Amino acid sequence: xxxxTSNKIIEYIKLKRQVTASxxxxxLDISRQALFKHHLSRLLKNGELIxxxxxxxxxxxxxxxxxxxxxxEIDKNLIKIINENYLxxxxxxEKLDGHKCIIWIFTxxxxxxxxxxxxYFYTQNKARIRN
Numbered sequence: 001x002x003x004x005t006s007n008k009i010i011e012y013i014k015l016k017r018q019v020t021a022s023x024x025x026x027x028l029d030i031s032r033q034a035l036f037k038h039h040l041s042r043l044l045k046n047g048e049l050i051x052x053x054x055x056x057x058x059x060x061x062x063x064x065x066x067x068x069x070x071x072x073e074i075d076k077n078l079i080k081i082i083n084e085n086y087l088x089x090x091x092x093x094e095k096l097d098g099h100k101c102i103i104w105i106f107t108x109x110x111x112x113x114x115x116x117x118x119x120y121f122y123t124q125n126k127a128r129i130r131n
Contacts (some may be wrong), residue, residue: 005028005030005082006039006042006043007026007039008027008028009024009039009040009043009049010048010049010062011045012024012027013049013060013061013062014062017061018052018059018060018061018092019035019059019060020057020058020059020060020127021040021058021060022036024040024060040060045114046061047063048063049061049062049063052063052090052092052093052094053091053092053093053094054093057091057092057093057094058092059091074099079098079099082098082099082101082102083097083098084098085098085122086098086101086102087101088101088104088105090104
């Protein structure tokens, strides 16, 4: 029995963690139009995938099923320092300030052990950007 294209897309994204439409077109050997019209639009509408970034850098990921994660208490002064001094631009082009930046970094570090088409990140001190 032939495997459904939507299942192939999901399995490929599980393997790669995040992919571009071009990667999927090459992997599936179908046209961009077919990919968007018949597959990505349905998977996005059904909530199985999420799309991050803006053209020309758009990535598709499996919708994150919320895992039970431990809660940590962080000193309010430390949060203030982080919020005032740090930001990150994710590989998908999303700007995250302060504590959201730190959360993203720890999540990315945890996920580095898993295969990813984009597994790097870059942080910049806000003070350097302002100058």
